[in-house]
Amino acid sequence: xxxxxxxxxxxxxxxxxxxxxxxxxxxxxxxxxxxxxxxxxxxxxxxxxxxxxxxxxxxxxxxxxxxxxxxxxxxxxxxxxxxxxxxxxxxxxxxxxxxxxxxxxxxxxxxxxxxxxxxxxxxxxxxxxxxxxxxxxxxxxxxxxxxxxxxxxxxxxxxxxxxxxxxxxxxxxxxxxxxxxxxxxxxxxxxxxxxxxxxxxxxxxxxxxxxxxxxxxxxxxxxxxxxxxxxxxxxxxxxxxxxxxxxxxxxxxxxxxxxxxxxxxxxxxxxxxxxxxxxxxxxxxxxxxxxxxxxxxxxxxxxxxxxxxxxxxxxxxxxxxxxxxxxxxxxxxxxxxxxxxxxxxxxxxx
Ligand code: NAD
Numbered sequence: 337x338x339x340x341x342x343x344x345x346x347x348x349x350x351x352x353x354x355x356x357x358x359x360x361x362x363x364x365x366x367x368x369x370x371x372x373x374x375x376x377x378x379x380x381x382x383x384x385x386x387x388x389x390x391x392x393x394x395x396x397x398x399x400x401x402x403x404x405x406x407x408x409x410x411x412x413x414x415x416x417x418x419x420x421x422x423x424x425x426x427x428x429x430x431x432x433x434x435x436x437x438x439x440x441x442x443x444x445x446x447x448x449x450x451x452x453x454x455x456x457x458x459x460x461x462x463x464x465x466x467x468x469x470x471x472x473x474x475x476x477x478x479x480x481x482x483x484x485x486x487x488x489x490x491x492x493x494x495x496x497x498x499x500x501x502x503x504x505x506x507x508x509x510x511x512x513x514x515x516x517x518x519x520x521x522x523x524x525x526x527x528x529x530x531x532x533x534x535x536x537x538x539x540x541x542x543x544x545x546x547x548x549x550x551x552x553x554x555x556x557x558x559x560x561x562x563x564x565x566x567x568x569x570x571x572x573x574x575x576x577x578x579x580x581x582x583x584x585x586x587x588x589x590x591x592x593x594x595x596x597x598x599x600x601x602x603x604x605x606x607x608x609x610x611x612x613x614x615x616x617x618x619x620x621x622x623x624x625x626x627x628x629x630x631x632x633x634x635x636x637x638x639x640x641x642x643x644x645x646x647x648x649x650x651x652x653x654x655x656x657x658x659x660x661x662x663x664x665x666x667x668x669x670x671x672x673x674x675x676x677x678x679x680x681x682x683x684x685x686x
Contacts, residue, residue: 337366337639340396342373346612347622348402354624354679355631361683362644374404374418384421398638399605403612431597431605433504434464438583443656447588460566462583463505464576468497471573491527498534505570506542512567514545519555519571584609591623591664594630596637604638606630620674623662651685
Protein backbone atom coordinates (compact mmCIF):
# COMPACT_ATOMS: atom_id res chain seq x y z
CA UNK A 337 0.00 0.00 0.00
CA UNK A 338 1.97 2.92 -1.38
CA UNK A 339 0.86 6.36 -0.26
CA UNK A 340 2.14 9.65 -1.62
CA UNK A 341 1.82 12.18 1.20
CA UNK A 342 1.46 15.84 0.18
CA UNK A 343 1.12 18.08 3.25
CA UNK A 344 0.91 21.28 1.15
CA UNK A 345 0.61 24.78 2.56
CA UNK A 346 -0.83 26.67 5.53
CA UNK A 347 -2.29 24.27 8.09
CA UNK A 348 -1.55 21.36 5.69
CA UNK A 349 1.63 20.11 7.42
CA UNK A 350 0.03 20.35 10.90
CA UNK A 351 -3.10 18.37 10.05
CA UNK A 352 -1.21 15.88 7.89
CA UNK A 353 1.16 15.03 10.75
CA UNK A 354 -1.84 13.82 12.79
CA UNK A 355 -3.32 11.77 9.92
CA UNK A 356 0.05 10.08 9.37
CA UNK A 357 0.33 9.26 13.10
CA UNK A 358 -3.12 7.65 12.96
CA UNK A 359 -2.22 5.57 9.89
CA UNK A 360 1.02 4.42 11.53
CA UNK A 361 -0.92 3.28 14.60
CA UNK A 362 -2.94 0.76 12.55
CA UNK A 363 -1.74 -2.81 12.17
CA UNK A 364 -1.23 -2.30 8.46
CA UNK A 365 1.93 -1.92 6.40
CA UNK A 366 2.15 1.28 4.39
CA UNK A 367 4.93 2.76 2.33
CA UNK A 368 4.62 6.52 2.75
CA UNK A 369 6.67 9.09 0.90
CA UNK A 370 6.32 12.86 1.16
CA UNK A 371 6.57 15.47 -1.58
CA UNK A 372 5.70 19.10 -2.30
CA UNK A 373 2.52 20.35 -3.94
CA UNK A 374 1.22 23.92 -4.17
CA UNK A 375 2.92 26.98 -2.76
CA UNK A 376 5.63 25.02 -0.95
CA UNK A 377 6.49 23.35 -4.28
CA UNK A 378 6.74 26.75 -5.98
CA UNK A 379 9.14 27.85 -3.23
CA UNK A 380 11.20 24.65 -3.39
CA UNK A 381 11.18 23.88 -7.13
CA UNK A 382 9.59 26.82 -8.96
CA UNK A 383 6.58 24.70 -10.01
CA UNK A 384 3.32 24.00 -8.12
CA UNK A 385 3.37 20.37 -9.35
CA UNK A 386 7.06 19.52 -9.84
CA UNK A 387 8.27 16.48 -11.69
CA UNK A 388 9.50 14.69 -8.57
CA UNK A 389 5.99 14.98 -7.10
CA UNK A 390 4.44 13.80 -10.37
CA UNK A 391 6.61 10.68 -10.38
CA UNK A 392 5.73 9.85 -6.78
CA UNK A 393 1.99 10.51 -7.27
CA UNK A 394 1.86 8.36 -10.39
CA UNK A 395 3.71 5.47 -8.76
CA UNK A 396 1.57 5.51 -5.59
CA UNK A 397 -1.73 3.68 -5.02
CA UNK A 398 -3.17 6.69 -3.24
CA UNK A 399 -2.36 10.32 -2.58
CA UNK A 400 -3.12 11.95 0.75
CA UNK A 401 -3.20 15.74 0.53
CA UNK A 402 -3.43 18.45 3.21
CA UNK A 403 -4.35 21.69 1.44
CA UNK A 404 -2.68 24.17 -0.88
CA UNK A 405 -2.65 27.93 -1.31
CA UNK A 406 -2.23 31.12 0.61
CA UNK A 407 -1.84 34.88 0.20
CA UNK A 408 1.92 34.54 -0.30
CA UNK A 409 1.35 33.02 -3.76
CA UNK A 410 -1.83 34.87 -4.82
CA UNK A 411 0.02 37.45 -6.87
CA UNK A 412 2.08 34.96 -8.91
CA UNK A 413 1.38 34.32 -12.60
CA UNK A 414 -1.62 32.00 -13.01
CA UNK A 415 0.49 28.98 -14.07
CA UNK A 416 2.53 29.24 -10.87
CA UNK A 417 -0.41 29.47 -8.48
CA UNK A 418 -0.81 26.62 -5.98
CA UNK A 419 -4.31 25.82 -7.35
CA UNK A 420 -2.65 24.97 -10.67
CA UNK A 421 -0.82 22.19 -8.85
CA UNK A 422 -4.11 20.81 -7.59
CA UNK A 423 -5.79 20.93 -11.01
CA UNK A 424 -2.64 19.42 -12.53
CA UNK A 425 -2.57 16.39 -10.25
CA UNK A 426 -6.33 15.78 -10.62
CA UNK A 427 -6.05 15.90 -14.39
CA UNK A 428 -2.88 13.83 -14.66
CA UNK A 429 -4.26 11.07 -12.45
CA UNK A 430 -7.60 10.99 -14.32
CA UNK A 431 -9.63 11.51 -11.16
CA UNK A 432 -13.17 11.68 -12.52
CA UNK A 433 -15.18 10.76 -9.42
CA UNK A 434 -15.39 13.10 -6.47
CA UNK A 435 -16.92 11.70 -3.29
CA UNK A 436 -17.85 14.13 -0.57
CA UNK A 437 -19.62 12.92 2.54
CA UNK A 438 -21.58 15.44 4.61
CA UNK A 439 -21.83 14.01 8.07
CA UNK A 440 -23.11 15.86 11.08
CA UNK A 441 -22.19 14.07 14.28
CA UNK A 442 -25.02 14.38 16.83
CA UNK A 443 -22.60 16.11 19.25
CA UNK A 444 -22.02 18.92 16.72
CA UNK A 445 -25.67 19.54 15.78
CA UNK A 446 -25.47 23.10 17.14
CA UNK A 447 -22.71 23.98 14.65
CA UNK A 448 -25.24 23.94 11.80
CA UNK A 449 -27.30 26.98 10.91
CA UNK A 450 -30.30 24.66 10.47
CA UNK A 451 -32.44 23.42 13.35
CA UNK A 452 -30.69 20.55 15.19
CA UNK A 453 -33.65 18.20 14.62
CA UNK A 454 -33.38 18.73 10.83
CA UNK A 455 -29.65 17.95 10.64
CA UNK A 456 -28.57 15.94 13.71
CA UNK A 457 -27.25 12.60 12.52
CA UNK A 458 -27.10 13.72 8.88
CA UNK A 459 -24.98 11.33 6.80
CA UNK A 460 -25.06 11.79 3.04
CA UNK A 461 -22.54 11.18 0.29
CA UNK A 462 -22.41 13.35 -2.82
CA UNK A 463 -20.78 11.75 -5.85
CA UNK A 464 -19.78 14.42 -8.38
CA UNK A 465 -18.40 13.87 -11.88
CA UNK A 466 -15.16 15.85 -11.98
CA UNK A 467 -13.65 15.90 -15.46
CA UNK A 468 -16.49 16.63 -17.89
CA UNK A 469 -19.59 18.80 -18.30
CA UNK A 470 -19.78 22.51 -19.03
CA UNK A 471 -16.57 23.17 -17.05
CA UNK A 472 -14.47 21.49 -19.74
CA UNK A 473 -16.73 21.67 -22.82
CA UNK A 474 -15.54 23.28 -26.05
CA UNK A 475 -16.25 25.68 -27.68
CA UNK A 476 -16.13 28.29 -24.95
CA UNK A 477 -15.19 31.93 -24.72
CA UNK A 478 -16.16 35.57 -24.82
CA UNK A 479 -16.30 37.18 -28.29
CA UNK A 480 -17.60 40.23 -29.99
CA UNK A 481 -20.70 39.38 -32.03
CA UNK A 482 -23.00 41.88 -33.72
CA UNK A 483 -21.37 44.71 -31.85
CA UNK A 484 -21.72 43.29 -28.36
CA UNK A 485 -19.81 40.86 -26.14
CA UNK A 486 -21.08 37.30 -26.27
CA UNK A 487 -20.20 34.65 -23.67
CA UNK A 488 -20.68 30.94 -24.33
CA UNK A 489 -19.91 27.51 -22.89
CA UNK A 490 -20.79 24.01 -23.98
CA UNK A 491 -22.39 21.37 -21.78
CA UNK A 492 -21.76 17.82 -22.90
CA UNK A 493 -21.40 14.27 -21.65
CA UNK A 494 -20.79 11.01 -23.46
CA UNK A 495 -22.75 7.99 -22.28
CA UNK A 496 -19.52 6.26 -21.21
CA UNK A 497 -18.60 9.24 -19.00
CA UNK A 498 -22.05 9.11 -17.42
CA UNK A 499 -22.01 5.35 -16.97
CA UNK A 500 -18.63 5.25 -15.22
CA UNK A 501 -19.60 7.88 -12.62
CA UNK A 502 -22.96 6.18 -12.07
CA UNK A 503 -21.19 2.90 -11.44
CA UNK A 504 -19.01 4.57 -8.78
CA UNK A 505 -22.18 5.93 -7.17
CA UNK A 506 -24.04 2.60 -7.31
CA UNK A 507 -21.01 0.85 -5.76
CA UNK A 508 -20.83 3.50 -3.02
CA UNK A 509 -24.57 3.10 -2.36
CA UNK A 510 -24.02 -0.66 -2.02
CA UNK A 511 -21.54 0.04 0.80
CA UNK A 512 -24.13 2.23 2.57
CA UNK A 513 -27.92 2.06 2.79
CA UNK A 514 -28.48 1.11 -0.87
CA UNK A 515 -30.36 4.26 -1.90
CA UNK A 516 -29.15 6.38 -4.79
CA UNK A 517 -30.65 9.68 -5.96
CA UNK A 518 -29.50 10.86 -9.39
CA UNK A 519 -29.80 14.62 -9.90
CA UNK A 520 -30.35 16.20 -13.33
CA UNK A 521 -32.25 18.91 -15.19
CA UNK A 522 -33.83 16.68 -17.81
CA UNK A 523 -36.85 18.96 -18.24
CA UNK A 524 -34.60 21.61 -19.85
CA UNK A 525 -31.20 20.13 -20.80
CA UNK A 526 -30.74 17.31 -23.33
CA UNK A 527 -27.34 16.43 -21.84
CA UNK A 528 -29.06 15.57 -18.59
CA UNK A 529 -31.91 13.72 -20.34
CA UNK A 530 -29.12 11.42 -21.55
CA UNK A 531 -27.82 11.33 -17.96
CA UNK A 532 -31.22 10.11 -16.73
CA UNK A 533 -31.56 7.56 -19.55
CA UNK A 534 -28.11 6.10 -18.80
CA UNK A 535 -28.92 6.01 -15.06
CA UNK A 536 -32.05 3.99 -15.80
CA UNK A 537 -30.14 1.67 -18.14
CA UNK A 538 -27.41 1.09 -15.52
CA UNK A 539 -29.79 0.43 -12.63
CA UNK A 540 -30.53 -3.24 -13.52
CA UNK A 541 -26.83 -4.04 -12.90
CA UNK A 542 -27.48 -3.09 -9.27
CA UNK A 543 -30.83 -4.68 -8.36
CA UNK A 544 -30.06 -4.27 -4.65
CA UNK A 545 -29.83 -0.45 -4.95
CA UNK A 546 -32.98 1.68 -5.15
CA UNK A 547 -32.52 4.43 -7.78
CA UNK A 548 -34.53 7.65 -7.74
CA UNK A 549 -34.26 10.86 -9.77
CA UNK A 550 -34.60 14.50 -8.77
CA UNK A 551 -34.35 17.78 -10.66
CA UNK A 552 -31.45 19.90 -9.47
CA UNK A 553 -33.55 22.87 -8.35
CA UNK A 554 -35.70 20.59 -6.20
CA UNK A 555 -32.57 18.83 -4.88
CA UNK A 556 -31.10 22.17 -3.76
CA UNK A 557 -34.37 22.89 -1.92
CA UNK A 558 -34.74 19.40 -0.41
CA UNK A 559 -31.17 19.55 0.92
CA UNK A 560 -32.14 22.37 3.27
CA UNK A 561 -35.73 21.26 3.86
CA UNK A 562 -35.18 17.62 4.73
CA UNK A 563 -31.58 16.56 4.05
CA UNK A 564 -31.89 13.27 5.93
CA UNK A 565 -34.10 11.87 3.13
CA UNK A 566 -30.88 11.39 1.10
CA UNK A 567 -28.20 8.74 1.33
CA UNK A 568 -26.03 8.81 -1.84
CA UNK A 569 -26.58 11.52 -4.47
CA UNK A 570 -24.89 11.47 -7.89
CA UNK A 571 -24.70 14.31 -10.37
CA UNK A 572 -22.61 16.07 -13.01
CA UNK A 573 -19.71 18.43 -12.51
CA UNK A 574 -21.50 21.78 -12.28
CA UNK A 575 -24.54 20.67 -10.26
CA UNK A 576 -22.22 18.63 -8.03
CA UNK A 577 -19.97 21.61 -7.41
CA UNK A 578 -22.90 23.58 -6.03
CA UNK A 579 -24.78 20.78 -4.22
CA UNK A 580 -21.67 19.39 -2.51
CA UNK A 581 -20.81 22.82 -1.09
CA UNK A 582 -24.42 23.27 0.01
CA UNK A 583 -24.41 19.85 1.67
CA UNK A 584 -21.09 20.42 3.45
CA UNK A 585 -22.34 23.74 4.78
CA UNK A 586 -25.40 21.99 6.27
CA UNK A 587 -23.00 20.60 8.83
CA UNK A 588 -21.47 23.97 9.75
CA UNK A 589 -18.16 22.30 10.47
CA UNK A 590 -15.86 22.40 7.45
CA UNK A 591 -12.97 21.15 9.60
CA UNK A 592 -14.74 17.77 9.84
CA UNK A 593 -15.36 16.91 6.19
CA UNK A 594 -13.16 14.57 4.14
CA UNK A 595 -13.24 13.97 0.39
CA UNK A 596 -12.02 11.48 -2.18
CA UNK A 597 -11.35 11.79 -5.91
CA UNK A 598 -11.05 8.45 -7.71
CA UNK A 599 -9.93 7.15 -11.08
CA UNK A 600 -11.35 4.07 -12.78
CA UNK A 601 -9.07 1.69 -10.82
CA UNK A 602 -9.92 3.09 -7.38
CA UNK A 603 -6.64 4.95 -7.20
CA UNK A 604 -7.51 8.11 -5.34
CA UNK A 605 -6.56 11.49 -4.03
CA UNK A 606 -7.86 12.06 -0.53
CA UNK A 607 -8.06 15.48 1.08
CA UNK A 608 -10.08 17.50 3.55
CA UNK A 609 -12.85 19.63 1.98
CA UNK A 610 -11.44 22.80 3.54
CA UNK A 611 -8.53 24.95 2.35
CA UNK A 612 -5.18 25.83 3.85
CA UNK A 613 -6.65 28.23 6.45
CA UNK A 614 -3.76 30.74 6.34
CA UNK A 615 -5.44 32.74 9.13
CA UNK A 616 -4.63 30.01 11.70
CA UNK A 617 -1.58 28.34 10.07
CA UNK A 618 1.36 27.62 12.36
CA UNK A 619 -0.66 28.08 15.53
CA UNK A 620 -1.31 24.41 16.27
CA UNK A 621 -5.07 24.99 16.52
CA UNK A 622 -6.38 23.57 13.22
CA UNK A 623 -8.85 20.70 13.29
CA UNK A 624 -7.10 17.57 11.94
CA UNK A 625 -10.26 15.43 11.84
CA UNK A 626 -11.17 16.07 8.17
CA UNK A 627 -7.70 14.86 7.16
CA UNK A 628 -7.86 11.88 9.51
CA UNK A 629 -11.29 11.01 8.05
CA UNK A 630 -9.83 11.40 4.54
CA UNK A 631 -7.28 8.75 5.49
CA UNK A 632 -10.22 6.54 6.53
CA UNK A 633 -11.83 7.07 3.10
CA UNK A 634 -8.51 6.07 1.51
CA UNK A 635 -8.54 2.81 3.45
CA UNK A 636 -12.13 2.14 2.34
CA UNK A 637 -12.03 3.11 -1.33
CA UNK A 638 -8.46 2.46 -2.50
CA UNK A 639 -7.28 -0.29 -0.15
CA UNK A 640 -10.61 -2.05 0.59
CA UNK A 641 -9.74 -2.04 4.30
CA UNK A 642 -13.27 -1.43 5.54
CA UNK A 643 -12.57 -2.57 9.10
CA UNK A 644 -9.64 -0.17 9.50
CA UNK A 645 -11.70 2.69 8.00
CA UNK A 646 -14.50 2.00 10.49
CA UNK A 647 -11.97 1.87 13.32
CA UNK A 648 -10.77 5.40 12.54
CA UNK A 649 -14.32 6.71 12.10
CA UNK A 650 -15.40 5.16 15.42
CA UNK A 651 -12.37 6.71 17.12
CA UNK A 652 -13.37 10.15 15.79
CA UNK A 653 -16.95 9.65 17.03
CA UNK A 654 -15.56 8.65 20.40
CA UNK A 655 -13.37 11.75 20.86
CA UNK A 656 -16.36 13.95 20.00
CA UNK A 657 -18.50 12.09 22.53
CA UNK A 658 -15.70 12.57 25.07
CA UNK A 659 -16.05 16.32 24.55
CA UNK A 660 -12.77 17.15 22.78
CA UNK A 661 -13.11 20.10 20.36
CA UNK A 662 -10.74 22.20 18.30
CA UNK A 663 -11.55 25.93 18.12
CA UNK A 664 -13.68 25.68 14.97
CA UNK A 665 -16.20 23.31 16.61
CA UNK A 666 -15.84 24.47 20.21
CA UNK A 667 -18.85 25.34 22.33
CA UNK A 668 -19.06 26.10 26.06
CA UNK A 669 -19.08 22.98 28.17
CA UNK A 670 -16.65 21.09 25.93
CA UNK A 671 -12.86 20.82 26.17
CA UNK A 672 -10.89 22.97 23.74
CA UNK A 673 -7.77 21.26 22.40
CA UNK A 674 -5.16 21.98 19.73
CA UNK A 675 -4.24 19.98 16.64
CA UNK A 676 -1.79 17.64 18.31
CA UNK A 677 -3.95 17.01 21.39
CA UNK A 678 -6.85 16.12 19.06
CA UNK A 679 -4.53 13.66 17.29
CA UNK A 680 -3.51 12.23 20.67
CA UNK A 681 -7.19 11.77 21.60
CA UNK A 682 -7.91 9.91 18.34
CA UNK A 683 -4.87 7.67 18.90
CA UNK A 684 -6.03 6.92 22.43
CA UNK A 685 -9.53 6.11 21.15
CA UNK A 686 -8.09 3.82 18.47
P1 NAD B 1 -10.35 27.73 4.09
O1 NAD B 1 -11.16 26.50 4.05
O2 NAD B 1 -8.88 27.59 4.08
O3 NAD B 1 -10.73 28.58 5.39
C1 NAD B 1 -12.06 29.06 5.65
C2 NAD B 1 -12.24 29.28 7.17
O4 NAD B 1 -12.34 28.00 7.80
C3 NAD B 1 -11.05 29.99 7.82
O5 NAD B 1 -11.53 30.83 8.85
C4 NAD B 1 -10.24 28.86 8.41
O6 NAD B 1 -9.51 29.22 9.55
C5 NAD B 1 -11.32 27.84 8.76
N1 NAD B 1 -10.81 26.45 8.65
C6 NAD B 1 -10.59 25.76 7.51
N2 NAD B 1 -10.10 24.54 7.79
C7 NAD B 1 -10.01 24.46 9.13
C8 NAD B 1 -9.56 23.47 10.04
N3 NAD B 1 -9.10 22.28 9.62
N4 NAD B 1 -9.59 23.74 11.36
C9 NAD B 1 -10.05 24.91 11.82
N5 NAD B 1 -10.50 25.89 11.01
C10 NAD B 1 -10.47 25.68 9.68
O7 NAD B 1 -10.84 28.63 2.86
P2 NAD B 1 -10.30 30.05 2.33
O8 NAD B 1 -9.94 30.93 3.49
O9 NAD B 1 -11.31 30.49 1.36
O10 NAD B 1 -8.98 29.69 1.53
C11 NAD B 1 -7.67 29.76 2.06
C12 NAD B 1 -6.68 29.22 1.04
O11 NAD B 1 -6.94 27.84 0.81
C13 NAD B 1 -6.77 29.91 -0.33
O12 NAD B 1 -5.46 30.08 -0.82
C14 NAD B 1 -7.54 28.91 -1.17
O13 NAD B 1 -7.21 29.01 -2.53
C15 NAD B 1 -7.07 27.61 -0.59
N6 NAD B 1 -8.01 26.48 -0.79
C16 NAD B 1 -7.43 25.29 -1.04
C17 NAD B 1 -8.22 24.15 -1.18
C18 NAD B 1 -7.56 22.84 -1.41
O14 NAD B 1 -6.37 22.71 -1.18
N7 NAD B 1 -8.27 21.82 -1.85
C19 NAD B 1 -9.61 24.26 -1.06
C20 NAD B 1 -10.18 25.50 -0.75
C21 NAD B 1 -9.35 26.63 -0.63
